[in-house]
Amino acid sequence: MSGRAQPEPLCQDRAVALGCREHVHRWLRSTGLAAAAVLVAAACRLVGALPCRLDSDCPWGQRCTATVCAAASGTDDTPGEGEGEGEGEGEGEGEGEGEGEGEGEGEGEGEGEGEGEGEGEGEGEGEGDPCDPAAADEDVDGIADACDNCPATYNPDQANSGDTDSVGNACDPRPDADDAIVLFESFNGTMDAAWSVIGPAGECGWDVDAAQGRLVSTLDETTNECIVAFPVPDADVIVEAQARYQAIGAYVCNLFVAARVTPAPGDEVWDGYSCSARMPDAATGMLRAFSFDDSSGTSLGEVLVAPFAEGETHVLRAQIDGDQLTCALDGSVNVAAASGTWTAGRVAVGAFNARAEFDWVVAYARRD
Ligand SMILES: [Ca+2]
Ligand SMILES: [Ca+2]
Ligand SMILES: [Ca+2]
Ligand SMILES: [Ca+2]
Numbered sequence: 001m002s003g004r005a006q007p008e009p010l011c012q013d014r015a016v017a018l019g020c021r022e023h024v025h026r027w028l029r030s031t032g033l034a035a036a037a038v039l040v041a042a043a044c045r046l047v048g049a050l051p052c053r054l055d056s057d058c059p060w061g062q063r064c065t066a067t068v069c070a071a072a073s074g075t076d077d078t079p080g081e082g083e084g085e086g087e088g089e090g091e092g093e094g095e096g097e098g099e100g101e102g103e104g105e106g107e108g109e110g111e112g113e114g115e116g117e118g119e120g121e122g123e124g125e126g127e128g129d130p131c132d133p134a135a136a137d138e139d140v141d142g143i144a145d146a147c148d149n150c151p152a153t154y155n156p157d158q159a160n161s162g163d164t165d166s167v168g169n170a171c172d173p174r175p176d177a178d179d180a181i182v183l184f185e186s187f188n189g190t191m192d193a194a195w196s197v198i199g200p201a202g203e204c205g206w207d208v209d210a211a212q213g214r215l216v217s218t219l220d221e222t223t224n225e226c227i228v229a230f231p232v233p234d235a236d237v238i239v240e241a242q243a244r245y246q247a248i249g250a251y252v253c254n255l256f257v258a259a260r261v262t263p264a265p266g267d268e269v270w271d272g273y274s275c276s277a278r279m280p281d282a283a284t285g286m287l288r289a290f291s292f293d294d295s296s297g298t299s300l301g302e303v304l305v306a307p308f309a310e311g312e313t314h315v316l317r318a319q320i321d322g323d324q325l326t327c328a329l330d331g332s333v334n335v336a337a338a339s340g341t342w343t344a345g346r347v348a349v350g351a352f353n354a355r356a357e358f359d360w361v362v363a364y365a366r367r368d
Helices: 014-030 034-043
Strands: 062-065 068-071 091-100 106-115 179-185 196-198 206-209 214-217 225-232 237-248 253-261 272-281 284-293 296-305 314-321 324-329 333-338 345-352 354-366
Touching: 179 225, 196 345, 225 253, 225 354, 237 253, 237 272, 237 345, 253 314, 253 354, 272 296, 272 314, 272 324, 272 345, 284 324, 284 333, 296 324, 296 333, 345 354
Parallel strands: none
Antiparallel strands: 062 068, 091 106, 179 354, 196 225, 206 214, 214 354, 225 345, 237 314, 237 354, 253 272, 253 345, 272 284, 284 296, 314 324, 324 333
């Protein structure tokens, strides 16, 4: 764009002519031709495509387009620009309103409203209800093990009278005195980590048969002895187990529960007191109370019973009450003996020259 005035086209009407004069004045002043502006303005009757650099060089209602003024395509209703912002969760709507002026500047206001709805899924770990009837129920009486007052004895009524303990009448070792269940192991998949194996390394061991809910010895019927023990901090204790011979060996066999075992884990010898379902030979069954000292057993008393057979289920009980020992088979055969007092230790189950399996072990202690 040069500083020279351009030929002026014809004015189309008075309003535009007035705008033309103002424009020409402004333009000529800006170009240093103020004197000429007066003359030109006075004579101006023609307006049209005025030269320009900016919209402001043009009359009102025109815009500077390609260096000449031309009627704006929009005047009052020139669209503005608006911006709207919405905040919300889920859905948001924004509205913008703009007001335009001739120069095409707009202001916008926006409002947004949003509403959101969310759904979440969470995962949590928690402990289930131990009394849930769907939980492990060893005796199948409808009361889950953890809440059963006799977890190994069918007693759906949970009757408990005559004392103030939490042991049901159906299994209470002392119906008129207070006791507590200090151990119940059902071998339904796992064993409490507190169990420990006692016996010859590499020969002795026990596996949980989760499908059957049993503890099975891994020793064969020629292995001398293998024990699995659990700590119980009571001197007077009763331990009871349901068990059977799985394989009876050719030598003297024992299947037993022990109310006291005192070696450190891993020891191959032990002291204690056990109640044994014994087979001195294939034709003889015996219930014997043993006292052990460095694994050397001394009989405290014994009675003959029918020979045991492989797969035959029995319940053995060993009890320490002060200096009194009791060994019982199936609740009907007993051997009682006197012995010294015992300190706290571990209870145990085990086998000798036989492969054995145990369905459950329960232990009670005095609480009166
Ligand atoms: Ca039960
Ligand atoms: Ca029960
Ligand atoms: Ca009771
Ligand atoms: Ca009791």
